[in-house]
Amino acid sequence: MHRRLVIGDIHGGLKALHQILERAKVTKDDTLIFLGDYVDGWSESPQVIDFLMELNKTNNCIFIRGNHDELLLDWLTNDNKNIDEGMWFQHGGKATVLAYASVTNEKKQIHMEFLRLLKDYYLDEKNRLFIHAGFTNMNGIEHEYFPKMFYWDRSLWETALSLDESIPKDSLHYPKRLTLYNEIYIGHTPVTKINKTVPIQKACLWNVDTGAAFTGPLTIMDVDTKEYWQSEPLKDLYFNEKGRN
Template structure:
């Protein structure tokens, strides 16, 4: 990929966060976004990790400071909303939702978090890129994709060589060897919550920033 000549700012994408607040803070400090940049968050902000509430606090504040930002819905946000609205409680709890509830410490979900969740986008498209959480069903344009596929699809998308004529940037499926950076596909879930890294990519240049998981604190033993 060639370096961008325009001064309009970077087009950045961030992979799945899953409650990893400290990694998110460190990553954004390294990337140092400016008001001219546009940051697209690919979804899965909650569940499994240690501080889903803190991540949503951070993202709500980030949206206020950087209004050009785009926040996509992940399947875990969909399950969280189903839980909150009483449609399906089991799926959320069976997929890491208990960690999300514990991060709120028994308190009610703040109104700004609810508004944030209710206003997440299913996809974002630019002249050269399509951003989605999970992927897309081959043969269909973004506007004809089902919400289920945009949030959950895996093998039908991953095993297909179909081209949408743009680079498709996605998360959802953890990449074991760092970000996947191909001409027509970029996979940016690098397994932060599984002890690997959280990644941000300047999709127009291919430059990536990755923050490793914090090492678990070792217990100290006093010798008498």
């Protein structure tokens, strides 16, 4: 069985990543699409990156860039123009900096290369878009003027979330961005913000960030069947840590 599985934001939670791969019974025949934000939050950000690099040797993995991954790369390369250290620390960066204190310079170089090679998005043969956050151009990803929006935008999710479901898709009032792709899979904005802990579909959007950075579980979902598997809440797996809470 060849499945295509999408994974939400991990945020340094290696224990949860192990759990979902086991619970979904992932094999080397499965394609794994990671939506980004591998780091910042729980204490195992370097170990998550190590594990993902090893996993890529046995599975077809697609690694998409998240905003926290870009922040880590900026910090590792001493490019601090995009980093407000106080804000980054408040949103999970402190745990990452502490974790990297015991990582060798050689290993840091390897991690930097991994982070540089992350994809802005992935569009499959069924016109399904996988992207960390969203896009702002009404004509789609290839026309985006601001590529950073691929991993910073929240307006696409907010648009889908607030959409009046009675508006037909062929209406002039229907958001054009939600007509371009058969499905769009995102992370970035946890569904715990609307008091949910499972993947949520709004229009053609599927939000798979189930709040692993905070009080929710990590999720892996089969994009064809929509079956999903979840870890225990990360606050229970890392009971002596705060994550991004």
